[in-house]
Amino acid sequence: MGKVTGFLEFGRSERPYRPIGERVRHWQEFVVPLGDEATRKQAARCMDCGIPFCHNGCPVNNQIPDWNDLVYRDDWREALVNLHSTNNFPEFTGRICPAPCEEACVLNINDDPVTIKTIECAIVDKGFEEGWVLPQPAAARTAKRVAVVGSGPAGMAAAQQLARAGHDVVLMEKEDRIGGLLRYGIPDFKMEKHLIDQRMEQMAAEGVTFRTGAHVGVNVDVEELLAAHDAVVLAGGAEAPRDLAGTPGRDLDGIHFAMDFLPQQNRINAGDPAPADRIDATGRKLVVIGGGDTGSDCIGTSTRQGAERIVQLEIFDEPEENPDLSLVWPYWPRRLRISSSQKEGSEQRYEIETMAFLGDAAGRVRALAPRRG
Template identity: 50%
Template sequence: MGNPKAFLTIKRKEAGYRPVNERIYDYGEVEQTLNEEDRQLQASRCMECGVAFCHWSCPLGNKQPEWQDALYKGKWKEAYKLLVATDDFPEFTGRVCPALCEKGCVLNKIGEPVTIRENEAAIIEKAFAEGYITPQMPKIRNGKKVAVIGSGPSGLACANRLNRKGYTVTVFEKDEKPGGLLRYGIPDFKLNKSVIDRRIKLMKEEGIIFKCSVEVGKQIKAAKLLNEYDAICIAIGSGVPRDLKVEGRNLKGIYFALDLLKQQNRVIAGCPIPEEDRISAKGKKVLVIGGGDTGSDCVGTSIRQGATEVTQIEIMPKPPVDYNPDTPWPYYPMILKTSSSHKEGCNRRWLLDTKRFIGENGIVKKVEVVEVEWEKDEAGHPQLKRTNRSEIIEADLVLLAMGFVHPVYEGLLEELGVKLDARKNVEVVDGKSSVDKVFAAGDSAFGASLVVKAIASGRKTASKIDEYVKNIK
C-alpha cells in the first residue's frame, strides 16, 4: 500500500461526461478522461483491503488492489500485465461494465469508491499507446481445431484463450463484422467501434480466423463443423427480444430496441440503409418501454436523431436513491441508475404497464398505459396488481426495450443433436452441452447478462474445451 492515508486525503474524482449541448449532436464517446497525474492519485486511494471485496464482486476475479498499486507508482506496464492476466478485453469492460467492483469497494460505504473502472480503461489505453501490446503468437500449435460460433464478448474471450493455448480457432459470425452486440447493440457514444476494430486486428495477427457473413445452419451446416473440428463453442448470444402482445401491436412505428440500435450503428459505419427502411426519431415523440440499459441506449440514440420528446416507462417501482436496504454492501445495490443519456433530456416514469397502442391510418400515435402496484403474497413473492387508473401518452415512435428471452436454437442445436427442454433451451452444465464436442458460453448458455460476465464465461468455457480435448483418447 503505497500511500496508506490517500483514501483520507484524496477525494474521488471522476472524468465526467462531455457537455450535453455538445455531445447530443454527435456519436462520439461521451466519457472524458483524466490526465495521468490525476489517474495515479485516484489509484492511490485503494486501501488494499485484507479482504478485497472488489475482487470478490468481479466476475472475472480481477486483482484490482495489485494493479491499482502499480498504477499509483507509475508502473503502467506492470499494471497492464496484472490487469490482462484476468481480463482479456479491459478496453470493453473499462467502458461498458457497470463496475460491480466499485460497488464492493470498502470506500463505497462512504459513497466514494475507488475509480476502478476508469483506472482500468486508462491502463489499457496507455498500453496500446505505448506499444506494450503486440501480437502474442503461441509458441507451438497443438494440431487441434475449435470452431466458435458467434463473435460477441464470450465468443471472443473463448477464442482468445484457446488461441493462446495453441489451438487453431475459427470464429463464425453471421453479421458482416465481428463483435456481436458490442458492435451492433451498444451505441458508439458508449463504445466507439474503432476500439473493437483494434482488438480484432490484433486477434487476427495472433492467428485467429474470422469468417463473417456466415450463419451456421444456413451458409454452413453445423454437422459439417462437428466433423471438421475437435470442439465447438456456441456463443450466439441471447438476442431474442421480449415482445409486448397487446392491442395495436401491429401498427407501424413500433420497433424492438435492437432494431433501432443495430441500424444506427450500421449507419455510422457507413452501411447503406434504404431510406424507406430507416428508423428515425427526428421530429417525433418517442416512448421507450423498459427501464434498463438498452432502454437508456434508445433514449440517447433518439435524442441524437432529433426527437422532440422522449419518455421512458418502467413497470417496476422506482428504485431507492443512493441506498437500498434490500441490497446492502458489498452486494450490487439495486438503486436508481441515471445514465448519461438520461441526463440529456428524458421524462422517466415508473409503475406503468402498457394496455394498448392507438393508431391513425395504421401508424401508432398514442399509447394507453395503466398504473400498477406491487404487493407481496403470503410467501413474500411480489405480485403485480393493475389499477383502474389509466392515461394516454402521445407517441409516434415506440421502442420495446423489455429485455431478452432465453435464446431459441431449434435450427442450430437440433441439427447438432443437442437436447432441448420444454422452452427449446439447450441443456448446458458448466459450459458443456448434452452433445459430445459441443459447448456453450455467455448469454447463449445462461441468458442475457453483462459483458463482463460473458467474458468470464468465455474464459471458463475455453478451459473446459481444453480439458475435454486433452482427455480425448
C-alpha cells in the same frame, strides 16, 4: 492497495463528460480521461482491505488492488499485464461495464468507492497508446482445429485464448462484421468500434481466422462444421427480445424492438447506406418501454437523431437515490441511476405498465394506455 492514507487524502473523482449541447451533435465517445496524475491519485485511494470485496464484485475476478497499487507506483505496464491476466478486453469493460466492483468496494460503505472502472480504462488505453498491447502467438501448435460460433466478447475471448494455446481457430459471425452486440448493439457514443478492430488485428496476428456471414444452421451446415473441427464453442448471444405479445395494438406500425433500431444507426455510422425501412426518430415523439441500459441506449440514439420528445416508462417503482448501503453492501444495491443519455433530454415515468397501444386510421401507433402501480 495504493497509498495507505490515500483514501483520507484524496476524494473520489470520476471522468467528466463533454457538455450535453456538444455531445448530442455527434456519435463519438464523450467521456474525458482524467490524465495520468489524476488517475494515480484515484488509484492511491485503494485501501489495505483485509478482504478486497471488489474481487467478488467483479464478474471476471480482476485483481483490482494489485493493479491499483501498480498505477499508484507509476508502473503502468505491469498494471496492464496484471489486468490482462484476468480480462482479455478491458477496453470494452472499462467503457460499458456497470462496475459492480465499485459497489462492492469497502469505501462504498461511505458511498465514495474507488473509481475502479476509470482506472481500468486508463490502464488499457495507455497500453494501446504506448504500443504495449502486442500479439502473443503460441510457442507451439497443436494441429487441433476449433470453431467458435459467435463473435461477441465471449466468442472473441474464447478464440483468443484458444489461439494462444496453439489451436487453429476460426471465429464465425453471422453478421457482416466481427463484434456481435459490441459492434451492433452498443452505440458508438458509448464504445467506438475501432476498439474492436484493434483487437482483431492482435488476434489475427495470434492466428485467429475471422469468418463473417457464417450463420450456423442456415448457410453453414452443422454436421459439416462438427466434422471439420476437433471442437466447437457455442458463444451465440441472447438476441430474442422480450415482446408485449397479446397486448392490444401490438401489431401497429411504429412499434419497434431496440435491436431492430440500434444496429441500423451503428451500420450507418460505419459507412453503410441507410436502409429503405430505416427507423428514424428525427422530429418524432417517442415512448421507450423499459428503464434499463438498452432503453437508455435508445434514448441517446434518438436524441442524436433529433427526436422532439422522449418519455421512458419503467414498470418498477422509483428507487431511492441514496439507499442504506449498510443493509446491502457489498452486494449490488437497488438505487436510482440516471444515465448520461437520460440526462441529455428525456422524461422518466415509474410504475407504468402498458395495457394497450392506440393507433390512427392508417394503422400507426399514436398513444398507449398505461396503468400505474
